[in-house]
Amino acid sequence: MEIIKVELLSLRNILRKYFKDHPYRFIFISLGLGLSIVGIYLLILEGFLFLDSLGGLGSILLKRAFYILFLILLFMIGMSSFVVFYSLALKNRETDFLFTLPLSPQKILNKKLIQVFFISSGVPYLLLILFILIYAKINNLGNSYFLFSLFYLLPFLIISCETGVIFSLVSLRFFNLKKVFFFLFLVLAIFFLFSFFPKPHSPETSYFFSQDFFLFRLSKLWLLPSYWIAEGLLKLEESQSTYSLIFLMNLYSLCFLLLRIVYFLGRRFFKEAFFRQSIVCSKKKISRNIGDSLLNLLPLPSYFKLFLFKDIKNFLREPREYLQLIVFFGILFFYFLNLRNFSYHFLGPLWKYLIIVLNTFGVLCISSTLTVRFVFPQWSLEARNFWLIKRASIPLSKIYLEKLLISSSFMVISLILILISNIILEVKKEFFYLTSILVSVGSLSFCCISLGLGAYFSDFRRVHLKAVESLGGLLNLIINLAYLTLTLLIFFGIIYLNLTEKLKINIGNFLFWGLTAWVVFSLLLSWGFSILGFKKLKNKEFA
Amino acid sequence: MIKTSGLAKKFDSVWAVRELNLDIKKGCFYCLLGPNGAGKTTTLRLLAGLLKPTQGKIYILGQDITSSSEVKKFIGFIPDTPFLYENLTIEEFLEFAGAIFQVEKNILRKKIDYYLDIFKLSQLKNILIRECSHGIKQRVVYISNFLHDPQVLLIDEPLVGLDPYSITLIKRLLKEYTHKGSTVLMSTHILNIAEELADIIGIIDKGSLISQGTLSQLREKTSQKSLEEIFLKLTISDYGNY
Numbered sequence: 077m078e079i080i081k082v083e084l085l086s087l088r089n090i091l092r093k094y095f096k097d098h099p100y101r102f103i104f105i106s107l108g109l110g111l112s113i114v115g116i117y118l119l120i121l122e123g124f125l126f127l128d129s130l131g132g133l134g135s136i137l138l139k140r141a142f143y144i145l146f147l148i149l150l151f152m153i154g155m156s157s158f159v160v161f162y163s164l165a166l167k168n169r170e171t172d173f174l175f176t177l178p179l180s181p182q183k184i185l186n187k188k189l190i191q192v193f194f195i196s197s198g199v200p201y202l203l204l205i206l207f208i209l210i211y212a213k214i215n216n217l218g219n220s221y222f223l224f225s226l227f228y229l230l231p232f233l234i235i236s237c238e239t240g241v242i243f244s245l246v247s248l249r250f251f252n253l254k255k256v257f258f259f260l261f262l263v264l265a266i267f268f269l270f271s272f273f274p275k276p277h278s279p280e281t282s283y284f285f286s287q288d289f290f291l292f293r294l295s296k297l298w299l300l301p302s303y304w305i306a307e308g309l310l311k312l313e314e315s316q317s318t319y320s321l322i323f324l325m326n327l328y329s330l331c332f333l334l335l336r337i338v339y340f341l342g343r344r345f346f347k348e349a350f351f352r353q354s355i356v357c358s359k360k361k362i363s364r365n366i367g368d369s370l371l372n373l374l375p376l377p378s379y380f381k382l383f384l385f386k387d388i389k390n391f392l393r394e395p396r397e398y399l400q401l402i403v404f405f406g407i408l409f410f411y412f413l414n415l416r417n418f419s420y421h422f423l424g425p426l427w428k429y430l431i432i433v434l435n436t437f438g439v440l441c442i443s444s445t446l447t448v449r450f451v452f453p454q455w456s457l458e459a460r461n462f463w464l465i466k467r468a469s470i471p472l473s474k475i476y477l478e479k480l481l482i483s484s485s486f487m488v489i490s491l492i493l494i495l496i497s498n499i500i501l502e503v504k505k506e507f508f509y510l511t512s513i514l515v516s517v518g519s520l521s522f523c524c525i526s527l528g529l530g531a532y533f534s535d536f537r538r539v540h541l542k543a544v545e546s547l548g549g550l551l552n553l554i555i556n557l558a559y560l561t562l563t564l565l566i567f568f569g570i571i572y573l574n575l576t577e578k579l580k581i582n583i584g585n586f587l588f589w590g591l592t593a594w595v596v597f598s599l600l601l602s603w604g605f606s607i608l609g610f611k612k613l614k615n616k617e618f619a
Numbered sequence: 620m621i622k623t624s625g626l627a628k629k630f631d632s633v634w635a636v637r638e639l640n641l642d643i644k645k646g647c648f649y650c651l652l653g654p655n656g657a658g659k660t661t662t663l664r665l666l667a668g669l670l671k672p673t674q675g676k677i678y679i680l681g682q683d684i685t686s687s688s689e690v691k692k693f694i695g696f697i698p699d700t701p702f703l704y705e706n707l708t709i710e711e712f713l714e715f716a717g718a719i720f721q722v723e724k725n726i727l728r729k730k731i732d733y734y735l736d737i738f739k740l741s742q743l744k745n746i747l748i749r750e751c752s753h754g755i756k757q758r759v760v761y762i763s764n765f766l767h768d769p770q771v772l773l774i775d776e777p778l779v780g781l782d783p784y785s786i787t788l789i790k791r792l793l794k795e796y797t798h799k800g801s802t803v804l805m806s807t808h809i810l811n812i813a814e815e816l817a818d819i820i821g822i823i824d825k826g827s828l829i830s831q832g833t834l835s836q837l838r839e840k841t842s843q844k845s846l847e848e849i850f851l852k853l854t855i856s857d858y859g860n861y
Binding site: 081086089093170176180348 | 667668669702711720
C-alpha cells in the first residue's frame with residue numbers, strides 16, 4: 077500500500093507545486109486539456125456523422141470500425157505495455173531501490189502492473205469512452221448502453237496490458253532482447269513481403285469494405301478478445317443480451333486467467349528478469365563491428381563521424397529508444413499491409429482523394445511525432461557532456477549541422493513511406509508530386525522546428541526523456557500540429573472545394589504557385605527556428 | 620552477521636567477484652578497499668540482494684539473502700547513487716521509508732524529528748527532494764537508513780558530497796551503531812576514513828579478496844607503516860618501482 081501511496085503523494089505534490097509556481101500556466105494547460113477533449117469529441121462526432129450520411133455503406137463501416145478499433149488497440153496497448161513494463165519494472169532505478177526493501181517481488185510486481193495499466197491504457201480508455209458515448213448518441217442507444225459498455229472496456233484493456241506484460245516477462249527472462257526484436261522484425265518482414273505480392277480485387281465496393289482488408293479479416297477472428305468486445309457491444313446494441321453477456325463473461329474469464337498467468341510468471345521470472353536486465357549488469361565487452369567500419373568509409377569530416385558514431389550508438393544501445401521506434405513502425409506495418417489490398421481503382425474521385433489526404437496526414441503525423449520524441453531532446457540528451465562540446469575546438473554551428481543532418485533521416489523515412497503509398501495506390505502524377513513535396517519539406521521543417529526548440533529549451537539538468545514532457549516539448553507539439561493543420565488545410569481544403577466545384581480555379585497554377593510559396597514559407601520557418609535555437613544554445617552556460 | 624562462501628559474480632565473460640569468503644562478526648566495522656573496478660560495488664549489491672550470485676552463498680543474520688526478502692527488514696543499504704522519490708518532500712520520504720520497514724508510528728515520528736534535527740534538516744523537511752542539493756539528498760538517504768535500526772548496514776562510498784559537519788556526524792553515528800552491536804560493511808576510496816573507523820579492513824582487487832585483517836595485522840603482513848602504503852603494495856604488482 078505504501079508504495080502505491082508514494083505515487084499518489086508524488087502526483088499531488090507535482091500538481092500543487094506547479095499550481096503554486098505557475099498558476100496561469102496551470103490554468104492554461106488545464107483549459108487546453110479540457111478543450112482538447114472537447115475537440116476530440118467533436119472530431120469523432122463529425123467522423124461518425126459523415127459515415128452515417130453515407131447510408132448503407134456508412135452503417136457497414138461503422139460496425140467494422142468497432143472490430144478494427146479494438147484490434148488495433150489490442151496490438152497498440154500490448155506493445156505499449158511491453159515497452160512500459162520493460163522500462164518501468166526492469167530497467168528502472170526505482171525497482172533497484174524497491175528490491176533493497178523488505179518487499180516481496182510479488183508486491184513490487186503488483187505496483188508495476190498498476191503503473192503499466194494506467195500509463196498504457198489511460199488515454200485509450202478516455203478515447204474509448206468518447207467513442208462509445210458518441211456511438212450511443214448517433215444510434216440513439218441511450219445512456220444505459222453507454223454505462224453497460226464501460227464494463228466491457230475495463231477487462232479488454234486489462235487483457236491488452238497483461239498480454240504485453242506476459243510477453244515482456246517471458247522474452248526478457250529467456251531471450252536476449254536484441255535477438256527477440258531482430259527475430260520479430262525478420263518474421264514481420266518476411267510476412268510483409270509474401271503478403272505483398274497477391275493483389276486480390278473484388279468488383280463490389282460493399283464486398284470490398286467487408287472482406288477485402290487484411291485487417292477486417294483479422295479483426296473478425298473469433299479467438300481474439302478484440303472480437304469478443306466488438307461482438308459483445310454490437311449484440312448489446314441489438315438487444316441480444318444473452319449473447320452479449322457470454323462475450324462479457326469471456327472477457328472477464330480471460331482477464332482473470334491472464335492475471336493468474338502474470339502472477340505465476342511473476343513469481344518465477346520477475347526477479348530473474350530483473351537480474352538479467354539490471355542496470356549494473358551492463359559490463360558487456362562491446363567490440364567494434366562491421367557497422368563502424370562502414371560508417372568510417374563515409375566521406376565525412378572526422379569530427380562529424382565522431383558525433384555520428386556517438387549518436388547512433390547511443391540510440392542503438394538504449395532499448396527504450398529503439399523500442400519506441402519499433403512501435404511506430406509496427407503501426408505502419410499494419411497500415412501498409414492493408415494498403416496493398418486496397419481496391420482503390422474501384423472508388424470514386426472523392427474517395428481516392430480522401431485516401432491520399434489521409435495518407436499524407438498519417439505520414440506527416442508520424443514524422444511530427446517522431447521529431448518531437450527523438451529530435452527535440454537531442455540537446456538535452458547531451459546533458460552533462462555539454463561542457464565537453466562547448467570546450468571543444470569544433471564550432472558549435474558544425475555540431476548543430478550534424479544534429480540537423482542526422483535528424484533529417486526522418487525526412488528520408490517519411491519520403492520513402494509516402495512514395496511507397498503513392499506507388500501502391502497508383503495516384504495521379506500531380507498528386508504524386510504534391511504529396512512527395514509536402515511530406516519531404518514538411519518533415520524537414522519538423523526537424524528544424526524540433527531541433528531549434530530543443531536547443532532553446534535544453535535543460536542539462538534533466539534526463540532527455542523528461543525534456544519531452546517540459547513546456548518546450550508541449551510547445552514543439554503545438555507548433556508542429558499547427559504547421560501540419562495549416563499545410564493540409566491550404567492544399568487539400570482548396571483542392572476539395574475545387575473537386576466539389578464549390579471553388580473554380582486553375583488547379584495546375586494553384587499547385588505550382590501555392591507549392592512554391594509554401595516551400596519558401598517552410599524554409600523561412602525552419603531557418604527562423606534553427607537560428608533561434610542556435611543563438612540561445614551559443615549563449616547557454618553549462619548548468 | 621555477514622557470511623559469504625565461494626561468492627562469485629560473472630558479467631558475460633568478466634568475473635567481477637570471484638571466490639569471496641567473508642565472515643563479518645556482530646558489531647564489526649568492516650571496510651572494503653580496492654582500486655576502481657575491483658568489485659567493491661558488485662560485492663555490496665550482491666549482499667543487498669540486488670544481484671544474483673553466479674556461484675556461492677550469502678548469509679545475512681543466518682538467512683540466505685537470495686531466497687528471503689524478510690531478512691531485508693534488518694538491513695540498510697546506501698548505494699553510491701541512491702534512489703529517492705524526487706516529488707516527495709523530505710518528511711514524506713522518511714515516513715515512507717519508516718513505514719516500509721514497519722517502524723511503529725509513534726517511534727517513527729520521534730526518530731524522524733530526532734534525525735532531522737541532528738542532520739540540520741528540520742527547516743527543510745517540507746521541501747521537495749528534487750529541489751535539494753546532492754549533499755542534502757545524501758543526508759536524507761542516511762536518515763532513511765537509520766530509522767529502522769538495521770542490524771547490518773551496507774554503505775557504498777559513504778561520504779560523497781557531504782560537508783564536514785555531516786561527515787563528522789555520520790562517522791560518530793556509524794561508530795555508535797557498531798558499539799550497539801550492529802555490523803557495518805563499507806566500501807570506500809578514502810583511506811583515512813578506513814584507518815579511523817574500521818575494525819577490519821579487507822582489500823579487494825580484480826574481484827578477489829587479496830588480504831584482510833586489522834590495521835596492525837596488515838602492517839605486519841606487508842611491512843608497511845601507513846594504510847596508503849599497504850594498499851599500494853597489495854594492489855600494484857611493481858610497487859617497488861612505483
